[in-house]
Amino acid sequence: MTDNNDGWDITTNLGATALAVAAQRAAETAQPNPLVRDEFAAILIDAVNEPGWQAMAKGDLAWMGPDDDVGRRTARAGRDYVAARTVFFDEFCAVATASGIRQVVILAAGLDARAYRLACLSGVEVFEIDQPAVQAFKDSTLRAHGATPTANVHPVAVDLRDARWPEMLAGAGWVESAPSAWLVEGLLPYLSSAEHDRLFGVVTGLSAPGSRLAAEVYHHSTRHFGDQRLGKWRDGAAGIGQALDIDVDVTAFIQHDDASDTASWLTQHGWAVESLDSRDEMTRLGRPVPPDLIEIAPASSLVTGVLPLP
Numbered sequence: 001m002t003d004n005n006d007g008w009d010i011t012t013n014l015g016a017t018a019l020a021v022a023a024q025r026a027a028e029t030a031q032p033n034p035l036v037r038d039e040f041a042a043i044l045i046d047a048v049n050e051p052g053w054q055a056m057a058k059g060d061l062a063w064m065g066p067d068d069d070v071g072r073r074t075a076r077a078g079r080d081y082v083a084a085r086t087v088f089f090d091e092f093c094a095v096a097t098a099s100g101i102r103q104v105v106i107l108a109a110g111l112d113a114r115a116y117r118l119a120c121l122s123g124v125e126v127f128e129i130d131q132p133a134v135q136a137f138k139d140s141t142l143r144a145h146g147a148t149p150t151a152n153v154h155p156v157a158v159d160l161r162d163a164r165w166p167e168m169l170a171g172a173g174w175v176e177s178a179p180s181a182w183l184v185e186g187l188l189p190y191l192s193s194a195e196h197d198r199l200f201g202v203v204t205g206l207s208a209p210g211s212r213l214a215a216e217v218y219h220h221s222t223r224h225f226g227d228q229r230l231g232k233w234r235d236g237a238a239g240i241g242q243a244l245d246i247d248v249d250v251t252a253f254i255q256h257d258d259a260s261d262t263a264s265w266l267t268q269h270g271w272a273v274e275s276l277d278s279r280d281e282m283t284r285l286g287r288p289v290p291p292d293l294i295e296i297a298p299a300s301s302l303v304t305g306v307l308p309l310p
């Protein structure tokens with residue numbers, strides 16, 4: 001990955017990864033018994049106005065074609081995964097705000113609409129950090145649609161590899177002396193090991209006692225789930241791209257070095273950490289991964305941390 005942000009917009013480069021998960025949330029919302037309802041996801045996908053993304057956002061998977069049973073079930077497991085992780089981060093927001101936290105920082109917010117859809121964030125200061133082009137697309141689309149956030153939203157348009165992001169966060173009204181809740185969802189695969197450690201180092205340094213953190217950790221590294229899984233993930237994504245005529249490989253941006261283990265890193269730096277296997281969460285939520293897809297479907301560690309009060 002370079003520091004050059006040229007061409008980083010919503011349908012190309014890393015911006016497209018935000019579109020891909022928003023399409024999954026829209027598809028989940030369109031189902032008869034959704035685990036989560038994100039009505040803003042479909043609005044954002046519609047605004048892109050490309051048939052492939054719109055087909056992905058439908059709940060029916062008809063675009064897979066009638067003969068590709070494994071492809072269809074794999075796509076469904078991928079959608080179930082995104083739904084389960086959305087529930088995990090939603091529940092984290094509820095726990096964090098119930099603990100008294102009044103400022104939430106969403107790192108790599110993408111097209112996350114929690115500030116619009118979660119009642120627990122009502123009146124809470126929510127800082128959304130992402131690349132300028134992604135922020136501009138989300139804000140202008142939701143504004144044009146007349147969407148009203150429940151939270152007090154503060155967009156912070158910056159690359160998280162830019163050392164000035166804490167300064168920009170503070171400039172947007174974030175208060176260092178108050179505890180924060182940090183969300184790290186869908187970001188870590190795109191950071192190198194050094195960038196990972198630097199980011200968590202900065203976040204830890206900025207966190208007042210009582211702060212909380214939730215992270216989705218599906219290391220691309222051999223240590224976690226292995227090269228084989230990554231290869232299968234890439235093949236699956238390529239199949240979906242082909243079926244939908246979407247010409248962007250969202251796995252191309254995944255970093256390959258053997259990234260730090262996030263839970264261990266946080267533990268070593270003072271956080272009280274818990275880690276769940278996403279597959280157990282999916283089972284808990286009634287969306288188990290079919291046994292024959294265990295090696296193909298996405299899987300992660302869903303990590304939470306609390307910085308203890310002195």
Ligand SMILES: C[S@@+](CC[C@H](N)C(=O)[O-])C[C@H]1O[C@@H](n2cnc3c(N)ncnc32)[C@H](O)[C@@H]1O
Pocket residue numbers: 014015017018021022107108109110111112129130131134158159160161185186187190
């Ligand atoms: C898979 S999306 C996840 C978005 C959102 N968290 C969600 O789950 O819907 C990844 C997001 O990370 C953002 N991103 C990746 N690297 C980044 C960086 N270095 N600085 C800021 N944003 C970044 C991308 O722009 C994209 O919106």
